[in-house]
Amino acid sequence: MNPVVAPWVRTRLRTAPLTAAALALLVALTAALAAAFPRAVDRYEDSGLLRTLHQARYDRVTVQVTAPRPDVTLPPAERAAAVRPDALRDRFEKVLTTPRAPLAIDRARSSYGLGTGDSPPVPDPWIPRPTGLPARISLFAHSDLAEHARVREGRLPRAGGAVGTTATEAEAAVTEATAKSLHIKVGSVIHVPGTDRAPLAVRVTGILTPRDPSGPYWSTVPLLRTPTLVSVPSPGSTPDRYWLGALLLAPDAAPAILGTRGSHPLYWFLAPDENALHARDAGRLKSAVAALESGPGLQRARALTDPFAEVNTGLDDVLTSYTQLRSGIAPLVAVAAFGTGTVAAVVLLMTGGLAADRRRTELALLRARGASLPGLTARLCAETAVVAVPAGALGLLAGLIAVPEGRAGYAAVAALAVTAVVCAALPLRAALAHRSVRVAAEREDVASVRPSRRRTVAELTLLVLAAAAVEALRRRGTSGDQLISLAPVLTGIVAALLLVRGYPLLLRRLARPAGRLRGAVGPLSLARAGRTQVSAVLPLLALLTALTTAAFGGSVLAGVDEARDRAALLAIGADARVEAQAPLPSSLTARVAKVSGVREVAAVSIAYQAKPDDGQVSVPLVGVPPDAYAALAGHTGLGAFPEEQLKRASSGGPLPALASPSLAEQYGTRRAFPVRLEDGSSVTVRITAVRSLTPAVSGGDFLVVDRAGLGETAARPTALLMTGDHVGGRALRRAVGDLGSVHLRSEERAQYADSPLQTGAERVYAAAVAAGGGYAVVALLLALLRAAPERAALLARLRTMGLTRSQGRRLLVLESLPQALLAAVGGALTGWAAIRLLSPGVDLTTIALASAQTPVGEAELHTDPLSLTVPAIAVVVVAVGVAGVQAWWTGRRGSVGELRAGDTR
Template sequence: VCSSDVVACLALPLRAAAAHRAVRVHGGRRDVASARASRRRTVAELTAVALALGAVELLRRRGATGTSGELVSLAPVLVGVIAALALVRLHPPVLRRLTRPAGRLRGAVGYLALARAGRTSVSAALPLLALLTAFTTAAFGGSVLAGVSDARDRAALLAVGADARVEATAGPLPSGLSDRLGDVPGVRGLTEVSIAYQAKAADGRQSLPVAGVDPDAYAALAARTGLGGFAPDELTRRDGSEDPLPALASPMVAERFGTAPFPVRMEDGTSVTLRITVVRDRTPAVFRDDFLVVDRAGLSAQAARPTALLLSGDGPDAGALRRAAGEDASVHLRSEERARYVDSPLQSGAEHVYTAAVAAGAGYATLALLLSLAGAAPERTALLARLRTMGLTPAQGRRLLVLESLPQAVPAVAGGILTGWAAIRLLSPGIDLTTIALAASSPSAGRAELRTDPWSLAVPAFAVLVLTVGVAAGQAWWSGRRGAVAELRAGDGR
């Protein structure tokens, strides 16, 4: 027999003997606290990180115009996946660090819960991936819907100036109309405004709107609506003073006239000298980019007669407003203006897509959590049965299961909130919601930006915590009803 044959025959037995030189009852631990990531997993995670960063950067540079490819549309999900992978990496070291100080606490329930959470299998950490991805999707979709709603509210407010607007079709409003409108259901307050759209400034070749207001009432309305708030004394001229009348102007008008006094010829032929003291981008009375707002007390009696009424209230009755206004005035409601922005198939389709994304994200999160808890239910039930034979009370059993489930739920909730916020902050520069929010282009409304919606972050987080605690407490209650002996016998039968 040649030496090569001897080597070939002895190779396999010697290898087996070397592998089994130490007697082992079972294989090594493969739990969360001791498992180490393989090289393949590290390469896959780094690849996913590179894809996510590339998608986010493309979206920020080019915007959501459809030219960035399908990769950009996956940016929110990729951000959630990357955060989930990072959380799965950080979860085991944190558990190991928390177990040591928990061992010095009084009572064994807290330490046992953390030890049990660290001894779960590696596959038990996979629901964290599903939870964080679902959290990010739900937060992003909910923030899109909230941004669309806010943009529509803003555009409707800019178009009306208040909750309702009653404006004369020609000339001033009839006397006594303010009292009649004040009695309409839903009207809490009204502000009288006299608007001269054909006032002439300086050389008289170009007209611009001049609104005469009561400074106190109009300042309160501007602060309530968020449209160019100011202090009432900024438009008030000192008693007995012959100084130019203070005026609030748009940036365009302020750039044109500066801070020097200038004359303005009103529609009734009278002239008034104004000086710009306040500059604001918006004002409730006028929708245009060029306007002046002054104190009505500085105008003539004819020019100070109200031509428009700005009404505030919770859902004023449209029919009652129109009956009280009659045929001499037009009525515009903020709610009716807002309803005009939801008649586009593109808008309704996009809203349905994001609503489905929120629902799907919530459903996947709930399913992942329930499957994770259901998979560990038999082992937890058997554990409670054994511990009850050693003196564990029902209250301690419920506390044990709740504390054991929190090391998975709490990181998912905290990571989901942080990831959702970060994803929105990263992607908002490249996303314009104006096309989805408004049926027609509204330059005065500006760009509808994506902003973080607190409810979209808080509601899923609260729901996950409630579901986790509820399922754990219910499982402890149900196992207590069966009794320790019955449960142990059932386990022996299996």
């Protein structure tokens, strides 16, 4: 056979343009999804890292290099020269080169300077003294003050010549917050105590507004921006307090600070360049930070600044917390990625396999006429590559445009892998089917062909791998190697292989009783189903893998939603909650009940410092209206109880109480015991019901009693618990006003998914599951369309024998039902089994409740009925719908076109 030439390829493309266009569309779409996936993961992981850095304070994230003040034994001129701006700037430029990649430093947001360190008290009486203690003031000669602040009043400070260590006067500026809290005005003079000399008189020449108050320049040392009211222990019940503030001197006036009291450290604050930090470099970032704090980086920093310099940062702790969150989320995303990738790969292979099966007669004829196997394979590869390579390139470009951020290399490799699979599928399948020259193709029906030994060995190998993956996931959880992430996929593959093995047996079992039925449609449909090609294993494999992945993924997403709903309910205790420290007015209950969305309101009083048995341990005691509170507990599912268990007897006696299990074990359920309340009153209670949860308080111990049995003061409500659909937060806050704080269950729930790492992973997971379902539909359609010509010809022949149109529709529907039902029922059962097998090793707490402040237990994986049934029903509906449409369309076209001379199909 001659080498590959273009005319043959061009002729083949002209012969089937629609097929080539459909293949190009499939390749482009798959390449685009494959290219977008790694970039989407990079994007949400980088966004999550950026959010983590923003949520952490800059005094933790910034790399702080500090050095002790110049040696006091040096001449004053040398000490002053060591802290002047030129000397500090020179060392700053050198320190910037200390961190190694990938830790990049943002020079514009970094700073350096000299401070007093210890803050001495100042004697000026006009500065506020909340408890009589004098205010303390820190002096800073901070770099580039004019670039990071706007002058609101006055002017920036100046040095006024060569300032030395013995200077007695200096100029400074303060921020608006410092001026407001310390009553500082332009022209105010503050006397900072000196060391063996008169105090340094600092005159305030300007009040500044920070340009970026939350940035590292002002937030690495928050005192630069905002003064602090410091509390110190005192013998009395009220702690002593004093103001701590900062004065910002001109950098040229830094030597004057050396003459005041304090440790006077030199500092260089290196702010990380957030735009240059990537989640994929988290491990190398931690290594770079560790090298700075106690490794080669520290030695280099000391060589460039001072032999006793220290490097401190909390960036490594921030990175550790982020990597822990990411490590809990990434395996779940990997499960969806492997599932969707497997389905897509099966569909691409099936496309080549179906094309080879459709052209079996043509290829067998070419082989019979002398075509060599390598030459035939090369022609088919060139024919496919002409379509697949441009489509793959377009798909890659679309993926890069759709997701601009992320690594382009991984996207290119993914798109290239898709293109390579498509280019190799048809040639390899054809080479495998036409290894030997045969004049007529042998029959390869599912019901007649028996599996080979090699197939048996491969299936057993997959079974062992699936069992190992499931066992590893149950033992170690999702934190492991990639085999664990393949567990759901392998489960679906093994189930598909088992169903293919059992499918012929099922058909044989059904064929005998169907033969005794009246009419020809039933037996004929089963006979037709038994003649399904062996290549139908690929559509079934795609369907079961997709259904298993969809069931597992849908259950994961449903479990996440359920865990967040549960956590929000435990935190709030109802759909909405109003709580105050002081008793709420009685009119507020009626006003709140009129708010849009509110259905029921339970007014309760909560005494958090109640002491049972006059002991020292405090327990929350909740006074409730039994009927409304019982309805609330039943609605929320938090410790439901009959209201009769709390109603006090008309004859008096101890109050019935609902208690937590630990309190019931401690005080018993038979004896009555006194409870002393915060207002000094006391009630006697007896535990009549035990529940682990109750809506009014979250977690811990509690006592719930009838509010009518409390004293007048203790019975006044301090909280309102509301149920209802879509409670209006704005209207509720307007109704409550300043009387109490308003908490909504919906707002609490939203806080659990505030990290881009969570929301991004959920979106990628949902998209992967949806894409897997789409590929399953494509696989089903390809399988049905492959058999469409043969079915059309069959209907045409049968109509010449008297088959009616309604019988033709029933025939095609019944013929497609066995495999569709097999896939649907098998997929649902496989998804259910996979979830039950893998749920002990899957913890959804990280992705669902990473932001939860209060532990609410482990979020477990449960089966989601919708995720199991909806995809399975969709498979049956699509199969039946396609068969019905084909029967209808064939009936409209007539029989002449299908009954061509020489048609052997």
